[in-house]
Amino acid sequence: MSIYLDHAATTPMVDVAMNAMVTQLAELGNPSSLHSHGRATRKTLEDAREVIAKEVDCLPTEVIFTASGTEANNIALKGLYWAGRAAGKKLVVISAIEHHAILDPAHWLLTHEGAEVIQVPVTPDGVIDLVFLKELIDNRGQEIAVISIMHANNETGVIQPIAEVVRIAGQIPVHTDAVQSFKKTPLSFSTLGVIALTLSAHKIGGPLGIGALILRRTVEIPSLLHGGGQEREIRSGTLNAPSIIGFAAAAASEHYPVDEITDLRDRFIAGVREVLPDAIVNGAGADRLPGIVNVTFPHTQSDTLLLLMDGAGVSCSTGSACSAGVHEASHVLLAMGHTEVTAQSSLRFSFGATSTTADCDFVLSVLPDVITRGRAANSV
Amino acid sequence: MKVIAAMSGGVDSAVAAARAVEAGHEVIGVHLALAANPQKYRSGARGCCTIEDSHDARRAADVIGIPFYIWDMAEEFHDGVVEDFLAEYAAGRTPNPCLRCNEKIKFAAVLDRARAMGFDGVVTGHYARTEIGPHGKTLHRAVDHSKDQSYVLSVLTREQIDGAIFPLGDTTKVDIRAEAEARGLAVAQKPDSHDICFVPSGDNAGWLRDRLGSDVGPIVDQSGTKIGEHKGAYTYTIGQRKGLGLTVPTADGSPRFVLKIEPITNTVVVGAREELAVSSMRGERPVWCGPEVTTTPTRGFVQIRAHGAALECTYYLKNGQLVAELDSPLLGLATGQAMVIYDGDRVVGSATICETA
Numbered sequence: 024m025s026i027y028l029d030h031a032a033t034t035p036m037v038d039v040a041m042n043a044m045v046t047q048l049a050e051l052g053n054p055s056s057l058h059s060h061g062r063a064t065r066k067t068l069e070d071a072r073e074v075i076a077k078e079v080d081c082l083p084t085e086v087i088f089t090a091s092g093t094e095a096n097n098i099a100l101k102g103l104y105w106a107g108r109a110a111g112k113k114l115v116v117i118s119a120i121e122h123h124a125i126l127d128p129a130h131w132l133l134t135h136e137g138a139e140v141i142q143v144p145v146t147p148d149g150v151i152d153l154v155f156l157k158e159l160i161d162n163r164g165q166e167i168a169v170i171s172i173m174h175a176n177n178e179t180g181v182i183q184p185i186a187e188v189v190r191i192a193g194q195i196p197v198h199t200d201a202v203q204s205f206k207k208t209p210l211s212f213s214t215l216g217v218i219a220l221t222l223s224a225h226k227i228g229g230p231l232g233i234g235a236l237i238l239r240r241t242v243e244i245p246s247l248l249h250g251g252g253q254e255r256e257i258r259s260g261t262l263n264a265p266s267i268i269g270f271a272a273a274a275a276s277e278h279y280p281v282d283e284i285t286d287l288r289d290r291f292i293a294g295v296r297e298v299l300p301d302a303i304v305n306g307a308g309a310d311r312l313p314g315i316v317n318v319t320f321p322h323t324q325s326d327t328l329l330l331l332m333d334g335a336g337v338s339c340s341t342g343s344a345c346s347a348g349v350h351e352a353s354h355v356l357l358a359m360g361h362t363e364v365t366a367q368s369s370l371r372f373s374f375g376a377t378s379t380t381a382d383c384d385f386v387l388s389v390l391p392d393v394i395t396r397g398r399a400a401n402s403v
Numbered sequence: 404m405k406v407i408a409a410m411s412g413g414v415d416s417a418v419a420a421a422r423a424v425e426a427g428h429e430v431i432g433v434h435l436a437l438a439a440n441p442q443k444y445r446s447g448a449r450g451c452c453t454i455e456d457s458h459d460a461r462r463a464a465d466v467i468g469i470p471f472y473i474w475d476m477a478e479e480f481h482d483g484v485v486e487d488f489l490a491e492y493a494a495g496r497t498p499n500p501c502l503r504c505n506e507k508i509k510f511a512a513v514l515d516r517a518r519a520m521g522f523d524g525v526v527t528g529h530y531a532r533t534e535i536g537p538h539g540k541t542l543h544r545a546v547d548h549s550k551d552q553s554y555v556l557s558v559l560t561r562e563q564i565d566g567a568i569f570p571l572g573d574t575t576k577v578d579i580r581a582e583a584e585a586r587g588l589a590v591a592q593k594p595d596s597h598d599i600c601f602v603p604s605g606d607n608a609g610w611l612r613d614r615l616g617s618d619v620g621p622i623v624d625q626s627g628t629k630i631g632e633h634k635g636a637y638t639y640t641i642g643q644r645k646g647l648g649l650t651v652p653t654a655d656g657s658p659r660f661v662l663k664i665e666p667i668t669n670t671v672v673v674g675a676r677e678e679l680a681v682s683s684m685r686g687e688r689p690v691w692c693g694p695e696v697t698t699t700p701t702r703g704f705v706q707i708r709a710h711g712a713a714l715e716c717t718y719y720l721k722n723g724q725l726v727a728e729l730d731s732p733l734l735g736l737a738t739g740q741a742m743v744i745y746d747g748d749r750v751v752g753s754a755t756i757c758e759t760a
Contacts, residue, residue, distance in 0.1 A: 326472060326473070326474065326475070327516070327520060329472070330431065330470070330472045330520070331520060331521075333470055334431070334470070349436045349473055349475040349477075350475070396519065396520045396521050397520070399519035399520070400516045400519040400520045402519070403512075403515040403516055403518075403519045
């Protein structure tokens, strides 16, 4: 038995994406070349750009392809900060629950580029504190270069009120990391009103190593990579046509059955509560993505549980980062009011298009024994 | 059996894990993160839990084809091994931290956790053997005496030995490296680790000085006459001759040696070479790896250093302490070291030396 419940980390490629990508791998031509080979690749690649633009509801010119979601976040946060700093704004506002691909560049801006960074706290259910944000903007709005708040959290699945953030922010540029949300919950770049938004292909059944920054038309920011001037001169480098085409094919495919996955998630939560009444579902009171469940199992340690789960044939995760391979308490759960101890007693289960009721029930069947052993190991 | 293989990232523990798999055990590799702030890279033969080491361990586990996890034991290691090391030096004794690590971490914290999780034991790359005999499972020297590590394992109780598997005890180090090479393990030629893993610079005296301070104190001869000054008594070892910086020579010009370190008065006592001679020792907190030692004098061997010689002796229990009387005296023996009794190649037990005569 081998059950995969870590779809928020990465999820199987969909067949249409794999086929489209393999087909393109056999094609010759750099999309920047002017000859017939180049034109042929460019035609297919620009078709793909239009598909992604349609799926995220933006203009094709607003799609900037990158090698990862991390890269898109770095371009957005650093670029918007530098643009703001040129106008005397040095404040970077992020949330306390951002992915490391925002937290770490923000910290780097603080230590290397003269930024001041303020983290917006979250409620016990993991939703950003809009009152805090509003007060901050009322008091110091003139100093803010960029606000970056994720669309949905990768550890808890809690969806953030980005449209509200944009409304409160007024003229201040807002970026949102929508890597977990794309194709899982309604997402429209134009309706949200953000200036920049991050996507990643491998979270939606596309290939690894390709992402996109959706950046509003006419917005000019300094680039991280200089070279051939591709992608509005914001992201130089030969375009990765096969991956982009795979990305678009995955984005266009309706392979993510939202209702079924939501039912599966709820079945899982009900099952967990039945067998382990003291388990805590984090963010349970908030609007969440269909596929992510984060549970705290009191009196256990996540790394022990992962080992035992793996031994029982279940791949899940903590969703949080490692430092030198050692699990750190999740900054997301800490921000939600957990202690170091309870934050270190939590697991993330994430369902995907290939997940089944049998998967869910199997995990529920092994869970009591895993938790019993985990508690025993925690008490020695 | 279901076992945990402790994998340091070195060649020995990698081959031990591979052998355990071949022996039919269900093996899970575990790397112990012992440093709170690990260094990124190894420097020479020092350090044993750098990030590079944990990568090496993970790679070995992947090549062997076993699951791999990192267990954070930094707190246990600091409290049980590093603090103990400092406290022992501060008390004027000479501890062996590897022994303490086996006693408190590898075969205690790790074994206990493993058992609670449903595992039967812990596999390590130590060079030692176990045998099942009339007295149950007993601990023995490795076939490769030059690499034998039974000394640092002598603190294990019978229950701990029951949960320990040492797959390398029947092989020489040279052959283990060749085997690692044949198994496609990239760590085959990685240098052995020496010295104390939590003192990456290798400068023990400097490391101790940073933590215990460097209180200047007297160096005295046996009559109590001050003949010099030291900068931190714990940086000296019994039997040390060089680096004493003494200004008052002996009458006959013979050299002086460190005889004793007295922490309370912060005094280092020096004297003539023959004063170092020790013909008997007593050890406290004895641990028996097999049948308990009795008050009946018994012939055997005692070893007082990790790779020291086995010295012929008569040993017995007196007032709960382990006593060994040497056939021929030895020079320079510090309290705090472990005295390990052997019956041939079998480890009888060990105790911490508290008095010498």
